[in-house]
Amino acid sequence: MSLPLKGITVLEFSQYLAGPYAGLRLADLGARVIKIERPKGGDACRQLATKDLWVDGDSLLFHTINRNKESFCADLKQAEDLAQVKKLIAKADVITHNFRPGVMEKIGLDYEAVKAIKPDIIYAQVSGYGNTGPWVNKPGQDLLAQSLSGVTWLTGDVEGGPVPLGLAIADMLCGTHLGQGILAALVRRARHKIGAKVEASLLESMVDFQFEGLTTFLNNGQQAPQRSATANAHALLGAPYGIYQTADDYLAIAMVDLADLASALECPAIDLPQSQAFSQRETLKANLQKHLLSQSTSHWLARLRARGIWASEVLNYQQLLKHPAFEALAMPLTVQRPNRTRVVTTRCPIRFNNQTLRSIKAAPALGAHTNAIAEELLCDL
Incomplete structure (x- = not known):
């Protein structure tokens, strides 16, 4: 099957979840996603384990969010490595990052600098709370973003305190929004031959997630939503929901x-x-x-x-x-590294031309593709 993003190259400077989640979906849709990682340690998510689960030296979480990608090691503080990365940028279509404000500027890979290298680049950036205001330098972490967004007062019954959603919802939504922005920018570039800077933040994604509740709040005299005392599931709906x-x-x-x-x-x-x-x-x-x-x-x-x-x-x-309805969806996916290490995860939820997207390529070992990428993309520059 010819995937819609075949021929698109993404350089992923992003770590942890939000940015890499966008990269995961782009890879599922056919893009070549190359993680640019530090030679020592790589993406910090490699060492962020859920339930202390590890596979082949990396956290199971890293495997979950980074399947179907490649890994290129570069120390961005070293001039030689940075020069190589800039050469890769010249051949890329998209770059993503979630560095703290000012980091890419210090390195020399801010949007204007990258645009000078590749004028039609799609430059996609994740932040915790946007690029202005008093929270700019606040840690962009999922639980903290949930806690600041108001969403924790919608789950649980009224007698309880604030309840966060039991998954990394801010990261996943932000990654989804970043991916949507990247796809829109790629469409515009195909039509008008111009690049774009795409930005998404954890807080904005969580606010948008609550657009129904916040719209109600803004239009009903700012009456706060009230959770039910029994069987609360939606603070704005009546019984029996x-x-x-x-x-x-x-x-x-x-x-x-x-x-x-x-x-x-x-x-x-x-x-x-x-x-x-x-x-x-x-x-x-x-x-x-x-x-x-x-x-x-x-x-x-x-x-x-x-x-x-x-x-x-x-x-x-x-x-x-075990349910037949779940089995009919064929969601489980087994991915494998070249050394035959296997991880069972879930496939992309999107169907394309009536077919599911099922790449079995596992998350890359740190630097696994550095030499091959250098030989393919850098030797002629």
Whole structure:
């Protein structure tokens, strides 16, 4: 299959998650992504382990976010290495970085300097909080960005404190936005032969993630969202929206007319006019929760599905991976290094021309491609 970004070369100076996540998706779509790494240590994510899991000397997390890439070692503080990198830039289409403000300027690889080398370059930059304001130099880290964005007051029930999302959502969203900007810039370059500087930040991505809630806040007299006391799932929605405990498990119920739900579950305690779904949210949810504890999840699902009501069981990882619906998606992907080290991960979620994107090339060992890249791209300059 001919992938849409075949022939595009990306130099990835980015580390950790946000920038490399953008690079991962570009690689999935056919771009050649070359990580520019320090000779000693490389991308700091190589040593950032989740659950203390390591594979072939690198963290499992590094393998997860950097499959299908190449690694070129260069010490940017050394004139000879920097000169080589500048030669690579002359042959690249995109560069990405997430260095602290001022670092690329000090090295001599800021946007204006890089544009002088390659006028139509797409220069993509990740930051924590943008390039102006009092937070410019604040550490750009996922949990800190979540904590500053307001999102932690949307998850969990009202009696609890702030609850962060249990994954690196700021990094993933920021990487997604950076990738979108890069793709748009590549389209514009193809049409108008000009480059661009693309920027995305963790905080802006988290604010955008909450555009629904913030738009409501900005237009309703700035009334703060209030989490439910029971089964909170969306601070702006009325009953019954949420996840409830049953006699043996859990049950998710989405938007539904209260009268229809009361009839399906034979629960008169929630049979109120739909206009009271939000104003009486706490009472309705508490009554529903008490009722649902009397029977199993399968019992309630049978009733709800018979009436076409949006509801679902709540799966954990083990249950998800065994489910026929998950198996039909064929999401697991086994990647392999040249030394036969293997990692099972997940494939790109995008389908292209009815085909899934399934590169089996694992994350590169540090400097694994330095010599080959130098011979291919630098010997004729």
